[in-house]
Amino acid sequence: SPDNMGLLDPATSDGRVIFFLPWEKMTIAGTTDSPTDVTSHPIPTEEDINFILSEVRNYLGADVEVRRGDVLAAWSGIRPLVTDPSSKDTQSISRNHVVNISDSGLITIAGGKWTTYRAMARDTIDAAVQEHNLKADSCRTMGLQLEGAQDWSPTLYIRLVQDYGLESEVAQHLASTYGDKAFEVAKIAQVTGKRWPIVGKRLVSEFPYIEAEVVYGVKEYARTAVDMISRRTRLAFLNVQAAEEALPRIVDIMGKELNWCEQKKKEELEIAKKFLYYEMGYKVKTDQLTDRSEISLVPSDIERYKKRFRMFDKDKKGFITILDVQRVLESISVQIAENTLHEILNEVDLNKNGQVELNEFLQLMSAIQKGHVSGSRLAVLMKSAEEKLRRRAAIPVDRSGGGL
Structure with a gap:
């Protein structure tokens, strides 16, 4: 999909929402929503993947063919929906968040999603102020900047290229991901030994993630390889095969930074591979060779x-x-x-x-x-x-x- 354009349709063939949106230079498509058993490791199903592909094809021209093999990663998650204890209808379930105040004055917030975190924070603090008669000014969450935003600008990446000798693609990635903290990552980037780029060794050639991000991630309290491939970088979500390729180097770097023994490194590698295999779609990808x-x-x-x-x-x-x-x-x-x-x-x-x-x-x-x-x-x-x-x-x- 184009970098600045996506599509969302709430009226698919069976009433579910379908979308495909640009994300990290790739296209993310979804979604399905169906009851499931509770498990710590939800696994995407071939049925859901094919449903999404089938719906996406309805919006594309005849000159664009979306094949099953074009799916580079697939994942699913369990969304817990909360019941509002103050609701008269005990069967009502909220898809948003619920703020509850117990008899003892304990304030609890449940539900919600990442995209509404500011509203969740506001509602929780407002409840605390009202319940306990706290002195407070008006809510400021809408004006608070995230870490790295203070000195960020759309052209910040140019300074990274000029001052450190990073590739333009890598510099843009660092600037958009870390904001003004990108300079902290650039400072610890390894020399490549090439004429260009001067610094910034990539974890895998086709993605702009560099080894210095692993070191920086550890400084930011990343402690597992799974955390590194799925949250600190997005490799697992973008291309499960590329994530597996990067794993040995990621584990080596983390091992050095955290003083892991060889056994610990082996364990981290195996856990991360299982995560990719089951939870990020590697299993359904390889099943294409055996089942169909x-x-x-x-x-x-x-x-x-x-x-x-x-x-x-x-x-x-x-x-x-x-x-x-x-x-x-x-x-x-x-x-x-x-x-x-x-x-x-x-x-x-x-x-x-x-x-x-x-x-x-x-x-x-x-x-x-x-x-x-x-x-x-x-x-x-x-x-x-x-x-x-x-x-x-x-x-x-x-x-x-x-x-x-």
């Missing part, structure tokens, strides 16, 4: 993909391992960190046996063609390697610069 991705390729495509697979499976084992991938990458002078390669293969390794079998690879390519899966790093890597090997083989001997 029977191989439906035409014979010519099957043969083409088999040929690509055999370029990696030189020993004709029927599967490829990380060693097979490394061998091909070395032959075309491409270097990828071993832990990254493990992650790439693990995305497709449905059997979780440390190898990708031919059938798994064909399932992947079939799912990509049907739009159930997008952004597979293994598929992109193998296609790129095949093209480079073909170009190399096509160079005539008399133009190769070698031979006698």
Whole structure:
């Protein structure tokens, strides 16, 4: 969606509200609202995801195709609705907040949402002033600035670029996220070792989050990797796969700042991975390969993909391992960190046996063609390697610069 425009429709096919809005350079779409069992770890369902996609398609032109594979993250939450104890109708449930004053004078506020926090604060303090005859001036919450707003301006990011040598995209992100506190983040940003940008190592290449934000987050009392990927940054909400890629580095930085032992780092990594898998849509994303991705390729495509697979499976084992991938990458002078390669293969390794079998690879390519899966790093890597090997083989001997 455009950066400054969104859409909300309260009259969908079944009466639920649908919206898609620009958020953090991505598009957020929702929403569903249905009864559920109470759990500490709510999981998005494929049914809800498909409902949202189906409704969104009604508002888009024929030239825009929204596929299931375009969903980069999905989440759900449980919204507790409060019953007003002072209401005559004991069945009435409020979707807003309720301020309750007990017989002892204890003031309690319940319900509400993040977007109405100023109104909640005002109503709570007003109740306290009235109930306990406190001396007070008029409410000031509407005029109070948030932390970082005092010296913020729309052009603040330019100073970050000029004074610290940050990328423009990173500087804009820091300025909009931290306000004038962005300078505190910039001061602790690591030197990149490149000509440009001078400082600001990204956690993942396609998002403007930098390593210094992890250090700053710890100073602001972040104590878990889940907190860092979901709240201090928004990676988990924007792209669950990118969040998983960033996790090892995030845990390393937090471990150094908080003096974690290796066991603690391992625990944090596992907890965060489970959070991504169940609560942020990684499970329903990978289920697309197993539940709905029977191989439906035409014979010519099957043969083409088999040929690509055999370029990696030189020993004709029927599967490829990380060693097979490394061998091909070395032959075309491409270097990828071993832990990254493990992650790439693990995305497709449905059997979780440390190898990708031919059938798994064909399932992947079939799912990509049907739009159930997008952004597979293994598929992109193998296609790129095949093209480079073909170009190399096509160079005539008399133009190769070698031979006698």
